[in-house]
Structure formats: structure tokens, C-alpha cells
Amino acid sequence: MLALLLFGLGAGAGGLGALLGVGGGVVLVPALVFLADLPFTAAVGTSLVCVVATSVAGSAVQFGRRMVDPETALRLQAFAAAGAVLAGLAAPFVPVRLLFLAFGVLLLTAAWRAWPRASTETKAPVTAPHGALARAAAGAGGAIGGLLGVGGGIVFVPLLHALAGLDFHRAAATSVYLIGLTAGSGAVVYLMRGDVALPLVAPTMLGVLVGAWLASLGARRIAASWLARAFAVLLVYVAVRMLARGVSGG
Secondary structure, three states: OHHHHHHHHHHHHHHHHHHHOOOOHHHHHHHHHHOOOOOHHHHHHHHHHHHHHHHHHHHHHHHHOOOOOHHHHHHHHHHHHHHHHHHHHHHHHOOHHHHHHHHHHHHHHHHHHHOOOOOOOOOOOOOOOOOHHHHHHHHHHHHHHHHHOOOOHHHHHHHHHHHOOOOHHHHHHHHHHHHHHHHHHHHHHHHHHOOOOHHHHHHHHHHHHHHHHHHHHHHHHOOHHHHHHHHHHHHHHHHHHHHHHHHOOO
16 A cells, blocks of 8 residues: 555656656655655655656656756756765765755745746847856755755756856756766765665656656646646745755755
């Protein structure tokens, strides 16, 4: 029964991650903590392994559709992967209460910026990010993925949308590619430390692969404005959970 439940949760998380570019860890980590009774660090490590499956399944479809911006991804991927590795190494020593509180505030701000607004102005195209701000944001996204098992897409999507000038569909597709690199880099650290529940990986990852593949096939049929709204709601949900965890002491 637990295997079937994890398959279903993995399918939902994979579909959500492929559509919104966030990896699905925001669903997997709480599910593994509350349903599988895993310690938080083990839930993060297990989630990161499964998030790689989201990236593989989603990117396989999106690359074929030319929705991924490889030039922008190549500029940012080294910083994102480095952030994930460093965060994974530092995870046992991080004061989680302050981290959760700061993360919650960051997510609420990102949700406010992500919500689509009616405007008569035409936004000028923005070139691919080259500066220190984009690199720092990519590193922060990787670090968040490595610490919380969410893949880093909650930072990558706003980064690619606002700084790189990609429309939401392309930003989400490029984020799906990037989170595979960050999740894979962070997962290696957790695997070496023994913080991955290997028996739970197979059913969860299988569900993630199925959900991500199906969602990627239907992603272009959903209006970008609705995806942006769904992404903003997801950010608020995660922010509330992070703030609650911070207030309660982590």
C-alpha cells in the first residue's frame, strides 16, 4: 500500500514539477516525512534522487520541442550545481529555523512578482543573464534545492522569466533541465552520507517519471497565465509551510 501511495504521489509531484518547472520536491518532501515517517534530511535526499527523474522525463520532451534555452542554461548550470553541492555538505550544520523563516519571506515575495498582471505596456526583451546577480541567483537556487530537496525551480523559474526574458513556458522548461543538474549534484552528497531511503526510491521515481512525461506532453495546451497563477499559488503554499516550520522551531 505504501508503494502504491508513493507511486501516486510521485506521479502528482512529477506532473506538477514538469508543468511549473519546480521539480516536485515541494510535494515529495512533506509526503516522505509525514507518510513514510522519514527524518527530514532523509526525505530531502530521497526527494532529490526522484527530482532527477522529473528533469529527465520533462527535458526529453521539451528539448524535442525546442522549449529549453540551452545557452541560458549553460551560463547558469555550473553555479547552480555548485550551490547544490555546498548546501548538501552544509545541511547538517545549518540553523534550520532561520533558514525556513527567510525562505518563507523570499517565496512570498516571489509569488507576488510571479502573479500575472494586466498591462497595456509591451515589455522590452531581456537578454540572457550574464551578471553577478544571475549567477548568485542560480547558486541560491541550487543551494535551496540542496537544503530542502525542492530542486531549486522556485528560484530558477522567476530568474529565467524576469532576468532572462523567457516566457513562462520556456522558463519552466529550462528550469526543468537545470533542476536535474542541481538535484543530481546534491543527491550525490546525500547518497554518500547515507541520507537516502533507497527502498522508497523505486516506486516514487516510477510515479515521477510517468507524471512528468504526461504533463510535459500536455504543457503547451495550458495558457501561460494559468501556469503563472498556479506557480504563484504553489509558492504561497510552500511559504506558509516554511514559515510555520520556522516559527515552531524547525
